[in-house]
Amino acid sequence: MSVSISRRYGPVAPVQTLTVTTTDAQRLTLRVLREATDPTALPVVFVHALAMNGDMWAGVADALAEALASPASASASAASGSDALTRASSSSAPGGVMIAMDCRGHGVSDAPAGTYTTDRFAQDIADVATALGAERLHLVGCSMGGTVALAFAGTYPERLASLTVIDATAWYGADAPKNWEGRAQAALKDGMGSLVEFQRARWFSPEFLAANNDLVEQAVDVFTANRVAAYASTCRMLGVADERAGLERYDGPAAVVVGEHDYATPVTMAEDVAARLPAATLTVIADTRHYTPLEAPQQVAACIAEVMRRAR
Numbered sequence: 001m002s003v004s005i006s007r008r009y010g011p012v013a014p015v016q017t018l019t020v021t022t023t024d025a026q027r028l029t030l031r032v033l034r035e036a037t038d039p040t041a042l043p044v045v046f047v048h049a050l051a052m053n054g055d056m057w058a059g060v061a062d063a064l065a066e067a068l069a070s071p072a073s074a075s076a077s078a079a080s081g082s083d084a085l086t087r088a089s090s091s092s093a094p095g096g097v098m099i100a101m102d103c104r105g106h107g108v109s110d111a112p113a114g115t116y117t118t119d120r121f122a123q124d125i126a127d128v129a130t131a132l133g134a135e136r137l138h139l140v141g142c143s144m145g146g147t148v149a150l151a152f153a154g155t156y157p158e159r160l161a162s163l164t165v166i167d168a169t170a171w172y173g174a175d176a177p178k179n180w181e182g183r184a185q186a187a188l189k190d191g192m193g194s195l196v197e198f199q200r201a202r203w204f205s206p207e208f209l210a211a212n213n214d215l216v217e218q219a220v221d222v223f224t225a226n227r228v229a230a231y232a233s234t235c236r237m238l239g240v241a242d243e244r245a246g247l248e249r250y251d252g253p254a255a256v257v258v259g260e261h262d263y264a265t266p267v268t269m270a271e272d273v274a275a276r277l278p279a280a281t282l283t284v285i286a287d288t289r290h291y292t293p294l295e296a297p298q299q300v301a302a303c304i305a306e307v308m309r310r311a312r
Helices: 054-068 071-075 081-085 118-131 144-155 176-190 192-203 206-211 213-224 228-240 244-249 267-276 297-309
Strands: 016-021 027-034 044-047 098-102 137-142 160-166 254-259 280-285
Touching (some): 016 118, 027 054, 027 118, 044 054, 044 118, 044 144, 054 098, 054 137, 054 297, 098 118, 118 137, 118 144, 137 297, 144 160, 160 297, 176 192, 206 213, 244 267, 254 297, 280 297
Parallel strands (some): 044 137, 137 160, 254 280
Antiparallel strands (some): 016 027, 027 098
């Protein structure tokens, strides 16, 4: 693994943003990381980690576009501007628009009060797909986003062309409600900043921390900017999440990816997810921790490209 390359948390230049209103009247912000090279192709929807935002996928989107490039896709005309919500059709071939959500309670999306559930977050993805005019989509999620993607797979299997789950689990274990409540209470009592050192060591390997200070600090800035009440609600959601029973309902192409040294959702959790998905592959990325999409965007993109090519 090379850790000397300077990386950024988000895109180099500002990206187009779109707003989708969900079925419960919440506004979600979508970031258009890549325009479609094939306007008939299905969209790729990225779902970020807890307390991050859609910008965390910028490096992966760039690498994925390169991995999917072909003479046919390069010559296709890209849709743009106000057509961004209607460009997707029924083709499962690569080349669709790449969209990164700001989940509810995160980024610049609405942060409603009350209980958050993975069922509701999964419905939000369905609402986004509908707004994009897509019956199906390629779905990619990291950490919290991966758990939500698994909830989507169990509830809407017919709407998935492919699934990639990174550094995530279907269930955090019997002690999860207590553990996640502890994190929620720490944030509510002492603010998001009180969790930074705990998070920094979980997110990145020591070598990556030393070589990529700018990216790390950008991620920290996103983390500390979170609305504390929404963060606490999302922690509680993850504490009670259990998506295991629904995974057998999705038998399409799936990739499970995990950092070798991820101790937030370790390799054993990834192995369990892969075993429950009928057509899943498992890839362990060497020398990375919990934010593998930021530490190893090209390797993650290669996994996504492979599973997208298996889509029916």
